[in-house]
Amino acid sequence: MSLRVFSPKPLVIAALHLPDFARSRGKSMAAYEDYVATNAKVFAEAGVPYIKLQDATRESGRAAPDSIAMTAALARFLRAEVPNIGLGIIIEAHDPVAALSVAHASGADFVRLKVFVGGVMTAQGPRNGMGAEAVAFRAALGREDIAIFADVHDRTAVPISSETPEFAAEWAQKTGADGLIITGSDFPDSLARIRKARESGIKRPILLGGSVTEGNVAEALGTCDGVIISTALMRKDAKPGDVLRWDIDLTRRFMDAARKA
Structure with missing residues (x-):
């Protein structure tokens, strides 16, 4: 796995949430593209180095074929619209094959x-670890350059x-995750978990997955x-129905605070 994905400083990933495709199948592809382009450009203009395109289609099992196809198409479209920003993929369904396939098709970084x-x-419902399947499928694709970020x-x-969370972090590291995402119940709990993971010997890069603001990003x-x-x-x-969901001024201020850190 190339360490290139971890090179931006500060390493900030903005999640761009897609609509739940199962609940919005009446929308045209042009409407989805307008939504993606409008909001991706907010992050790009503010200097965010990565966008994580986030499928929000709830599934009890594997990802639906149309969810995979739509996410891949929109990810490829996003790449063309904002070529200077990195791209990540997350699929709501418990399906590492779907996530890696979309990343493979769209040229995503992680x-x-x-x-x-x-x-x-x-x-x-219940879900069991997908790490072994994910690592094996990535190898089968020959795409070791697609980084795997694993939640703990x-x-x-x-x-x-x-x-314990730190023991689970060790499992994830040994299973083949390239980076770990740790998100506690709140910001102080997240920091405490990250420190414990480091103290336990975790060497992989660790990202904080939630509750980060302009005021605490440093x-x-x-x-x-x-x-x-x-x-x-x-x-x-x-307002409901607005295409623009992310605030350019908030995003710029956040990136300024992150750079100062």
């Missing part, structure tokens, strides 16, 4: 996999086993190797 090791209970005890799910980047942000940069005055 994928984020939420349940990489261990087992958790999610809103869609993500706060959107409840572990169904008793290992502290975050003093503890971890990068941050993922989305909600804190969204427009407060956005």
Whole structure:
């Protein structure tokens, strides 16, 4: 795996959430493209180095074929619209093959996999670690250049086993994750978990996956190797149906604070 994906300083990844395709199949492809282009350009103009295109289609099992196709097409479109920004992929379904296939087709730099090791209970039911399948499929594709970012005890799910977060981080590192994403119940808990992971011997880059703001990004980047942000940069005055969802001024201020850190 090339370390190129970790080279931007500061390492900031902005999550661009797609609509749930299962609930919005009546929309035209042009409408989806307009949404992606409008919001991706906010991040690009503010100097964010990476966008993570986030499929939000809830599935109880593998990703639906149309979700895979739509995400891949929109990711490729995003690449063309903002060619100077890096790209990551996350698929809502528990499906590493889908995420890596979309990344392979679109030329993305990384994928984020939420349940990489261990087992958790999610809103869609129980899910077991997908790490071994992900690493094997990436090798089969011959795409070791696509980095795998693995969540460790993500706060959107409840572990169904008793290992500590730092022990789960070690599992993820040994299974083949190139970078780890740690997100505690709140910002202080996230920092505490990151410190414990480092103290336990984790060498992989660690990103903080939530609760990062303009006010605390300096502290975050003093503890971890990068941050993922989305909600804190969204427009407060956005109305239902507005295409523009992210605030350019908030995003610029956030990046200024991150650079100063």
